[in-house]
Amino acid sequence: MNYLSVRRVCMWILMLIVAWQVAAVPAYAKSSDDAESPLSISVEKYLSDLKKDENSMGMYAGIAVYDLTEKTYLYRHNEKRNYIPASNMKLFTTVAGLDKLGPAYQWKTEVYVAGTLTNGGVLQGDLILKGYGDPSLTPADLKDLAFALKEKGIKHINGNLLLDESYFDDTRLGVSWMWDDEPYGYSAQLSALAVHKNFVTVTMTPGKTVTTPPVLAMEPATTYVKLTNQLKTVEGDKSNITVERPRGKNEAIISGTIGLKAKPYQQDVTMEDPALFVGEVWKQELAAQGIKLNPNTAMKKTVVTNGVPFHTHLSKPLHEIIVELNKESDNFYAEMLLKTLGATQKGKGSFEAGSEVVADVMKRAGIETGFTQVDGSGLSRFDLITAEQMITLLSFVQDQDYRDVLEQSLPIAGVDGSLKNRMKGTSAENKIIAKTGSMGGVNSLSGYATAKNGNKLAFSILINGIYKSKYARDLQDYVAILLATYPEIKAPEGYDHETEKTYKLSLLIDPILDQPEATGVTAGVLIRSLDASGEDAIWYERDPDSLLTPASNLKLLTSATALTQLGTDFTFKTELYGDAPIAKNGVQQGNLYVKGYGDPTLHTENALKVQEGVSIEQLAAWIKDRGIKRINGNLIVDDSYFDQQRLGLGWAWDDESYYYNPTLGALALNRGTVMVEYQPAQKPNERVQVNLLPKTSYVNVINDAVTVEEGKANTFAITRDRGTNTIRVTGNLPLGHGGNYERVPVEEPAKYVATVLKEALAKQGVSFGGNSTILVQTTPAAAVKWNEFHSSPLQEIVNYMNKKSDNFYAEMLLKTVGAVKKGEGSADAGAATVLDTVSAFGGRTNFDMVDGSGLTRYNLISARHILSVLEGMSKKAEFRAFDESLPIAGVDGTLKNRLKDTEAANRLHAKSGSMTGVNSLSGYITTKSGERLALSIILNGYAEDRVLTDIQDQIVTILAEYE
Template structure:
């Protein structure tokens, strides 16, 4: 799929991450003798964090530079990359000031088509064109409308057109999480925007319990449909939830609000914001006394030229910058980044990032970082503390120095630092940008030291299990810097010594390559059967083994281990069929047919989508035919109530939704939640690309606009699904000579997909339905008659396919099954609870974050020690053989087919791979040359251009070295 190639070709080179801090940290070398007390204090802080199970996994990059004396005071992992969160805004805002200047103003223009009569009647259209003003307000639109009236416009007989073509149509940032979308901080982006492209909804409790709460919208608009499902209850407590289904402008408020509670307020985002602006604009024109045609239409256009009829200018960038940085406003930052690109020729985040890159290059900051958005909301942004301090130092020599500094929050005074460092020496002395999201916390800026020197600093922290510890570390460092140089070495402080292990000499050189490349490697190697009674002797090697990292598909090791342990290797999924009455003797069923799912991940159609034996739609149809059923005069109802309605894993990226590895989930699902589109070039240039849809179903609509082009033309072929729909678009050019291929594309509403295909299959088998019969979602009623049940292959076989192929859909269905079976709640969170409850008694610490079953979300945080602990514990399990056999074999099968061939690890090591952009993991079992069995876990995170092969290469070399080792 071309879009996937673009992602891994263009943007992949800009990403990959690294986390660091270990059970045995690599302490920073002193930058200067005068800084020794500072170093000792910070190192002691880090050592204390490393003793607490709630903070042991966090890892940090720190750098402190004395701007007055021009010297480094302290650094720790300063050249390793970290997800910066809102510290990314520093890069964006400095570039904005540098390229646009503090006095830059955004414009919003009004154009007219046709001419106005002397009486002020415009017999034409009114066009509102945006140029990316992030601060445009309802009041501004009112002012523009009144300005038009002052210029003589009294009535508009044409349409209201809105033009947002100054920016591209990418509405969300790269890699933003779908579950953030309903909220204002993740608002969609457009060159024409108002009220930050969100609506502020206020929920006011009813006057008494049971009374419906009152919802109000600011600005008031009919552009959104708001469903009020909130209930007023007794007391002061409120539990209000908001949902906006993907791709829609329907907002659902649910939950409860106490009759004595304060009103609840939420900023809610919306789809296609330019049309929202048009709706608000229409109201403001009417409010200004300008008459509109009763059937006036609001629509989009991208054709505006000539001289604008009216121009509105925003406040200068210097003022907007204050709100951007002090309040850490994501929308302002994203609009600024796209403006940088637009001013340079293209209003995209990519183009804006190129401008930032040019500014940073001038600042002497190396390009080994990744900027995917302007705000830091994307977890594909990676920077280093050294880069941040380098940029902060650069600013000191620029004319806009004071403007930038004035935009930063001040400790204990304002912005996002208003409530921090109060009553300490750092109050009012630290002005810095914060950054915070799950697992990430950053603080970078300036501090005035006690001796009057000005210091630039950056503290980037990832792998955070409990956020309090990260903030505490930042505050302690900030206080030290404000006290500098009046700092004493802690009593009894001793610089920690690096511990050595049996394999240190063998593996340290390989790990050093990772460190030198800016990567973080969490590694643990342990003997399954140690030769002495000392448990410590079983650890042959470890490096940062407690650091919490993103595991990717290594998380499947936990999911499958727990499933085999809790459900048993012989567990079989069932799919039940019911009727509203017994099977008819005459073949004509006068009632409804029900199909109830219990999470079988193997349900399939008998075509190329089949990957395992088990229950097929065709076998269900065959069974009904064998029972003599010839006609169904009722409805086909699908029951998916065994699982919750969360279709996607929390933290999955919105821009992955067209790809097979990002399937939608449900207790009744087919073909791993996907359809298949086969394609190949036509025989002649200019002809449409032939495609073939599997299964043959009307459940999806395929729009094919792809063309065959000459062999020397670029391949722009793409397959994408419109968000929230089952419309699949095939577009672009496919060169002659391109090999035939296929893509699997996820579909919405998995149960309806099953039902539609089942009905189509039954009809092909000669079983007809009444003309008014429907396929719908429902619940099997208690009085229904169970006709039969279909069972899957045993769990051991399912787990083997899951681990060998690293199938995300299987893993997610398995996790929800654990929740449903053990907790009576078919959710990922319930399944994760079962995992934790299974591992705890095995002696494995559960101070990690498991959010999904597959490892696709970057919310997951786990250490090499955790994963190795699971592998070790499973060796004593009654289902170890099934678990062991499920893992890919080096050089032989699964995701290790092509790795470690013709080495001592081939046909020896059995391990689970894990790969995301910036993440590579390998954990499993290997036997040494002299027959000793080892468990190992190697997790590598980090930004390195073209780094995927480098990371897997490091892993292979480590495993090969283990296989070749003998005592």
């Protein structure tokens, strides 16, 4: 390193150190108030041992133990870092509910009459049911309401049944909840008018013989949810049952097998638009009480703005509701409470307003900032808190008059709730009351312990990066048992606290990662020389084995596997078949078949085209050039090369209108999207000008957007109705706006291909018979192959994928790898092939890969795993294609505008990745002295503005300048 570089770096480090000394203890420090205490030594040794096991080495924990009696911390470990809390988030919501509403708060459900009640008991008008967010309303409560109406003389309703759910907004699901959770009761949709927690309970009972279909029963019984029974009875007592609910539909598809001797199986199944479900149950209860309805009685939604309730039902008080909320970890109760907080305190029953109320209470408790809450239950992985914040909250509660109410709602170790079967027969049984929390990769436990000396302890154990959940639960139980025996803890013998290793770049990089702005961030960093070996090759490490969410850095694994397993010259094919050879008279008898093999580049010749390859127009022209003028059969599209899973597991429901969340299929067009171009009209109050590409009937664009005067607010939006191909253009677009476009995903990509092809054939003068239709089926073995069309080589496709970070390409490649190497075109099979590849490179495979793009937060991987791929590829014949596909700092791709005026420009070839709370950068860099380095920087957690990208840029600049 030259003199000027050294001087500049040293001055910069000095400024950081000054700021660092003024700040709080850095987040990475594994601190405790007494590092030599038996409690500290015991837990630190346990954590150290976990790092030696491949099944637990990726876990990272934030732990804090506070003695409420002595007012002192007993132990702290990464207590300032952010963690996804899962259901520990419910403690924030519950405390805010008790604080703002009070333990005695009751929800109401009101009945109004709009009309007159005759002496004969006939209501000449409508009956209105209005909800205020009661999470506990049951069919029995509706029965009581109906009975009350009967007692008040109503015998006949000569009008409609109206439903008012306006107390809450119409956002049914939480931020970034996962679409594949939606069928299940723990992810029920929300409405101010709700019954039976907005799900039906389906009971599946085996048939009497293996030839008899299983019996399905639903509670409450309703026609609002359709049950499709594809379940089969089989021999034995084992069951393998799958319950699916297609997005946007009120249909539950039950498939799989149930053993003849198996016990009945139950599953809670959700539905769309649950207020109408309430209406169906309400209608049944009215009829059961003998209250007559007209045959043409309609059920509609309304908003009651005035009037006096005819009858009011009150729920149980909040202090009883939170017992089920916390002991059973009920998501629905928590979300309804959060929206109720928003409605009562902020005048808006929304997640955002409710979260603001929680933040107000947290501020009073002493938690000013540094956490993120987007829902009430913790189901969202956008929620981020620290162990220290949890201790602050638990301590705050001790001075509130609702302290006992909260504590009585918590599960008791070995006794009840979600801790009923944990810590039984140990010193912690009956001594620990705590809220659990768990979901994939996440496990948490926070609450209170009664120590052996009688002191009351508050504790929080937040664990992320979990490969095997058993190890997280065991850690929590171990700590809880220690607390129950405190202070009579015997430290393990022969354990010395681990000292932090120092590396070649420790003095330069440590201050960057330890800056106060990054206090809440977990960093997995590994920098290794490709020109050295052994210990000398490691230039820097920081938690390199922590399993973190990688975002688009996962594309490195997908592209490396595709290039090495398929070859750089691999091409995708699309095939055309007929029921017979091509006719010479221009009239083709039989069907036309189009079979896809996962070509991600299939396109139309317009602005949606991004690479050369096969186009729909090319297919249509080829058919025309064969002399075909008419096809007297169906157009059949075959996408059977891949499975039917259209979205990656764990993708967020609220991303479905956006191009980066495409639908997938072996036969797909324009990266699974259409393009909606838009610009303001010539004058205010006119419709915004909209143009659809390709011009196809496959989607329905409803344009309600209006042009407004320049300077007015831009509220323009393009969304797609869930599970449909209806695109809505709404809001205001000001004059002077330059216009733009959005790509919108479509449903059932194979049908999209067929529709656009049929329209292209019509333009070529090729028609279909009058009864022709579009079908999605497999190509019969007897079909005659007419031709196959090939994409550009794989290395060109990978180049586009990585430079542009294209999710669609990545998912199509992953499924193709699965199809070619495992005989199954699925993400699971593709991921299995990736694991094989990583293993062949000499890397460990103790990580979770669920999709190919990194869009799902189910993915958990470490910097070391990614480095093993980067190192492995550097030794392969396909390295050049791999390296050339990576964005170049300051030059192209997703790094085009980063590091332009630094030494890293043109030296760094790397894949970026970013999602909320996630930022990653992995690839190769050449130092000023010419040494080749591989690096991986994965950052997870809460940080303001550009902190995460600035950390990465500062690190790679140091690497580039190194001499």
